[in-house]
Amino acid sequence: MLHDNTLARLSDFEETHAEFTAIRRHLHQHPELSHEEAETARFVAEKLEGWGFDVTRGVGGHGVVGRLTVGTGKKSIGIRADMDALPITEETGLAHASTVPGVMHACGHDGHTTMLLAAADYLARTRRFSGTLTVIFQPAEEASGKSGAQRMIADGLFQRFPCDAVFGLHNHPGLEEGRVMVRPGPIMAASDTARITITGKGGHASRPHLAVDPVYVACMLVVALQSVVSRSIDPTETAVVTVGAIHAGEAANVIPETATMALSIRSFNAGVRDRLQARITALATSVAEGHGASVEIDYGRGTPVVVNSEAETAFLKSVVEDLLGPDKVSLCPMIPGSEDFAYMLEERPGSFLRLGNGVASAFLHNPRYDFNDAAIPVGAAIWARLAERFLTE
Template structure:
């Protein structure tokens, strides 16, 4: 019977993995600036015998390893960039770069895939091709690293039958693996609305068209989209995050702006909300005699896990941690640019527990839990071996 990777196979490497993770955490690099991180990754992969391609879609690195004569191929992705946040922690491996920190755990994601890379190169217990994708600029928004790598021919240059990725999950026990087939993380769209009124003296509002009043009515009207236009069993969020207008108490402004964040879990809900926002904004503005401009930015799509690949990943995770220890993950209203990969290839995005007392993601007190490193590395190694079984 073929033996596949276990968590115990990585115990001897735990201190080395922690060391790599702490180095990355102490030397974070923002999106589009991951020069040293990418160099570290590429140098290690080359040292282990991978065929390495640098500068894919920016600072992206792809390590490819072919073993045996198997004709199947697999891709696994880890992200590398940090965030413009000043770290609040005082641990020894705290960020040495003022105003920049790994507040989302990408240092841990990169380390786990490196741990799996070393093991796979050493043991070569598979037959086929594995492509390890170290992606830059996950936090860059619309023009993220996933989009850039795809535009740079990622899947044409490094063909794969399926792609897998992972993100840590604060609130779940360290090392716990969470799965969900179908929609997992939300599409994230941004909307900017500019209301044009007629400015004037605050004492003579009848001679003006007050865009702040229009905007106030609009804020309330937008809240009816989810509650009155959508199926009550669907999940979505429409949040007005900013509202700017006016500069003095005795002046009625000429214009006001609102900025919205829209989160949805199905293409149908996404299209419905977009349509309703346009109709409500135009109707509200017209009812007051104002005009409106709408800038609608379609962001990352829904992270939708393919059924077969999710079932396979669940099976591997249960083999690794024990049957019944892989709970279903709840829907997550946050977004992820891994969704773009899943629009091109079937695959699964996995969540890995980061501790029940972990600070939330994008928080100055956040830190990746080192207790999850060996589990994550073993998961990627075993998944590769199982997917590319000789």
């Protein structure tokens, strides 16, 4: 292993902190939605090319992959950052607020991109490793349906740019800046959805006995669904079933023909995921039929569980502890949010960590959220030191 005095340190990123803060704020001012990250991708690719990376554009859409080989080492490490923004109107009032109406970086992907750029710049200048560094700038993490990770993988990401392991991170509001959370095994949830359409028999509100009221059936189903987690899932497991929307009817004096419901379903292991789908389907069918209605269930399997491999997580933890000190690293609780980095971890071993964005930070996906620029040197130093230690002869 390289000696500690040759590995990246936080102090190595003090000189470039102002430069990369300006880059982060530029990206924040010019957000782009999922699958529309053309200018962000161009900006990233040009930076990497200027630092000497072999750059491939257009991987799985607007994905950018940079490769830098140094020495004779045979190993390759992949480090991923996401680039897309959200359809949210910013309310921060900051000088660097979004200039795009209705679009903002409300999840910190501008910060994630900047930290990996800062690490790439440092590693290109110092070149204290032996092997291949692969930096992956991914579009469309926020996309429903075919996400950026899926599209990059389908476009041959790991065949065209082989990686022995892949790593990623997400900022974490509520956690002090300079602190990191890691967790081996499942860390973030699978995210599934269900759209349930209940068809009854419409009629006059004054004569409910002549109709089959889908609104009533939907309400009974909402209550029944509360038993799925509490009575069908092992209490030692974690799961969430949320009815996020119900739509039916327009007028007070009309019993509508149909009612639709939208569900969000979260889980942390494959068996629980299957059990949730089976119970939700069975309850929707039985409740509807028991009241004389019919039901159509569109159940969609979304992002899988983010599962960190044991060895790579232990290695990452040791890197962060060496860099920041053991007191700055803690065990991450399982997070019911989802992250499409899960698809990359299905293809390669690796780990995903959470990086503090400050105790006072607004929540993710909030119009008052902003990435904490104090975290830029921390994330950049983690990635640089990780690459240096991973890529040793």
